[in-house]
Amino acid sequence: MSLRTFRRRAALPTAIGATALASLALAVPASATDGVLLDDSAIAPHAGAHGHFVDEWDSNTTELDPSDNAAVSVLSRFRDIWSPGSTWNDGTIEDIDVHESNIAQSEAISSGASDAAQERAYVIDRRHQNYTAAEGLGAYRGAYAAEVNLGTTIPAEVPEEARTEKFDDESNENGVWADEGGSLGSTVTLVNAIRQHAASSNPSKYAYQYPRPFRWSDDVDVPPFAAPLQKPVEEAETDGGFPSGHTNAGHMAANGLAYAFPQQSEQLLLKAAEIGTSRIELGMHSPLDVMGGRILSTAITAGALNDPALADEKARAVSDAQDWIAKQDVEQTAVEYDDALETWHEYMTFGFAQTGDDDEQMRVPKGAEALIETSLPYLTDEQRRWVLFSTGLESGYPVNDDAEGWGRLHLLAAVNGYGSFDTDVDVTMDAAAGVLSADDEWKNDIDGAGALTKDGTGALTLSGDNSFTGDVVIDGGGLTAASVTALGIGSVENAAGTLSEDVDGSSLAIAGDFAQGDDATLSLTAADAGHGNGSIGHGERGKVAAVEVEGIAQLAGSLEIALPELKRLPKRIALIDADVIEGEFGEFSVDGLPAGTDAALEVTRGTLSLVLR
Numbered sequence: 161m162s163l164r165t166f167r168r169r170a171a172l173p174t175a176i177g178a179t180a181l182a183s184l185a186l187a188v189p190a191s192a193t194d195g196v197l198l199d200d201s202a203i204a205p206h207a208g209a210h211g212h213f214v215d216e217w218d219s220n221t222t223e224l225d226p227s228d229n230a231a232v233s234v235l236s237r238f239r240d241i242w243s244p245g246s247t248w249n250d251g252t253i254e255d256i257d258v259h260e261s262n263i264a265q266s267e268a269i270s271s272g273a274s275d276a277a278q279e280r281a282y283v284i285d286r287r288h289q290n291y292t293a294a295e296g297l298g299a300y301r302g303a304y305a306a307e308v309n310l311g312t313t314i315p316a317e318v319p320e321e322a323r324t325e326k327f328d329d330e331s332n333e334n335g336v337w338a339d340e341g342g343s344l345g346s347t348v349t350l351v352n353a354i355r356q357h358a359a360s361s362n363p364s365k366y367a368y369q370y371p372r373p374f375r376w377s378d379d380v381d382v383p384p385f386a387a388p389l390q391k392p393v394e395e396a397e398t399d400g401g402f403p404s405g406h407t408n409a410g411h412m413a414a415n416g417l418a419y420a421f422p423q424q425s426e427q428l429l430l431k432a433a434e435i436g437t438s439r440i441e442l443g444m445h446s447p448l449d450v451m452g453g454r455i456l457s458t459a460i461t462a463g464a465l466n467d468p469a470l471a472d473e474k475a476r477a478v479s480d481a482q483d484w485i486a487k488q489d490v491e492q493t494a495v496e497y498d499d500a501l502e503t504w505h506e507y508m509t510f511g512f513a514q515t516g517d518d519d520e521q522m523r524v525p526k527g528a529e530a531l532i533e534t535s536l537p538y539l540t541d542e543q544r545r546w547v548l549f550s551t552g553l554e555s556g557y558p559v560n561d562d563a564e565g566w567g568r569l570h571l572l573a574a575v576n577g578y579g580s581f582d583t584d585v586d587v588t589m590d591a592a593a594g595v596l597s598a599d600d601e602w603k604n605d606i607d608g609a610g611a612l613t614k615d616g617t618g619a620l621t622l623s624g625d626n627s628f629t630g631d632v633v634i635d636g637g638g639l640t641a642a643s644v645t646a647l648g649i650g651s652v653e654n655a656a657g658t659l660s661e662d663v664d665g666s667s668l669a670i671a672g673d674f675a676q677g678d679d680a681t682l683s684l685t686a687a688d689a690g691h692g693n694g695s696i697g698h699g700e701r702g703k704v705a706a707v708e709v710e711g712i713a714q715l716a717g718s719l720e721i722a723l724p725e726l727k728r729l730p731k732r733i734a735l736i737d738a739d740v741i742e743g744e745f746g747e748f749s750v751d752g753l754p755a756g757t758d759a760a761l762e763v764t765r766g767t768l769s770l771v772l773r
Contacts, residue, residue: 198583213233213462213526217460220360220363221363231456235452242259244369261511265446266373270443279385282318282442285389288329288337293351297421298424298427298492307344311333312332313331324388326388344484345480346420347480355412361453365400373443402446405453407449411436412457415432415458419531420481422535423595429504429571436507504570509560512558514556516561522555535575538589538590546583550582553567576603577606581612589616590616605626607626612628614636619640630648630650633655646663647668647669649671651674653676658680661682670711671710673714674709678746686721705767705768713741715744732769733770738766757773758773
């Protein structure tokens with residue numbers, strides 16, 4: 161029988177159908193619409209009833225009042241939807257629409273999950289969450305498993321006895337999910353430290369006493385092999401659904417591994433999302449439960465990463481992980497970024513509408529910058545806070561709008577750089593530091609009024625559909641434009657670095673002027689102009705050039721040209737098209753020039769062309 165004894169503020173409406181997945185929506189800072197730069201007040205931390213979580217993380221004990229327990233406080237927007245009563249089944253539904261959507265989604269997701277998905281969800285339920293999270297290491301996972309003695313006793317297929325017996329994971333032969341010894345033991349230690357950092361979801365479960373979805377509706381599909389996982393009604397008071405403990409644990413493990421292996425952040429976060437979603441597919445939790453688990457884990461991880469007592473563990477884990485990963489010879493599967501963004505957005509919001517204020521400015525919690533410090537190691541803490549500010553989720557979704565801002569942190573977007581230049585951005589990358597300090601990519605679509613100055617010896621790639629209005633200055637190292645609009649809509653000055661164009665089949669757009677200094681290099685690829693015959697454009701005005709400059713192009717320094725392998729090369733290849741071209745390159749080189757062919761540069765009617773003879 162479904163238990164329908166909860167008090168309500170109004171009669172419950174008929175259960176709604178599964179709502180359509182929301183479209184991708186990140187926070188829109190003021191600069192994106194007003195065309196102005198913001199000051200530091202925009203990223204100043206806001207306190208909750210408990211103060212700041214990173215200062216009060218150890219209050220997550222038996223206290224259940226939000227003022228006394230930081231974890232309970234972080235989740236306090238749940239009270240907009242549900243007020244707990246004196247026992248598990250006499251609470252009050254405060255927002256019937258959101259609650260009914262929550263249960264309807266639980267029904268739809270669990271009943272709509274395939275047999276294979278529910279079996280996988282059972283396996284995730286029974287395995288140690290750290291073990292599953294490690295799958296997010298992708299192609300490195302096998303070698304990592306061997307290095308740390310990753311182990312589980314839960315098979316990949318559901319045993320027949322699961323219908324009547326509850327199986328528990330006994331992990332490896334040492335009784336732990338992985339060993340803390342060996343060259344990568346420090347990464348295990350870090351994950352363990354995060355998960356032991358006043359990290360329990362139980363105080364919040366006791367505080368909110370929101371029943372699991374199968375206690376609300378018989379239409380929530382709990383498969384027969386998961387029946388032993390359901391506690392009887394006699395134990396319901398200690399079996400709350402909000403927040404999901406498995407989700408909390410899986411995210412903490414994924415966040416810890418992502419800190420040590422930032423190259424794998426996207427796959428690790430997507431694995432955490434799989435862990436959370438599996439809780440709904442199995443019928444054990446609702447979307448709101450899972451959202452609460454994600455939010456809580458984000459705050460707990462940041463609390464641990466800001467704890468001075470864990471400083472040595474953090475440093476060792478990162479050092480050991482990066483030394484190890486540099487020695488691996490594997491072919492990593494690339495993540496399709498737009499698909500990953502959409503998946504993560506859907507996971508952060510499920511099918512809920514923005515029933516709250518959808519125009520609140522993003523808040524960045526105190527200490528949240530630690531969550532992305534290894535993904536963006538060349539930025540300052542203040543710059544990382546601007547990244548979190550510019551990539552945050554829009555406001556108005558249930559549960560997410562906590563006072564500090566933990567619920568709106570869009571970590572998958574944030575590890576991929578700015579979403580807006582809300583201030584002028586100066587980036588210095590050090591190739592000698594290796595890894596992401598030597599070579600990184602910002603994949604987001606960047607708007608805002610700020611300018612970008614790139615310095616240092618490292619290389620940065622911009623690949624988003626960018627519309628920021630400030631200028632781009634390259635004072636050192638490399639900057640690669642990997643989309644038509646990568647450089648925004650301002651002017652570009654290549655003072656003393658290398659600007660590389662990597663746009664297939666189209667022209668790199670420079671909306672203002674372009675100027676290059678004597679110590680700088682421009683690297684272009686003579687791309688297919690789209691004729692479909694294996695040839696490229698002839699360079700007349702109006703044909704496709706590698707770079708289209710709306711204003712004046714002032715040339716100096718060096719030019720590097722790469723010719724593609726085509727059936728035939730024309731005598732004239734357009735390189736730069738501008739309103740006016742002034743100066744000239746001091747030297748140029750051509751890679752892929754056929755034997756016996758001479759090359760020269762020539763300017764005709766505002767187009768710089770490579771002429772082959």
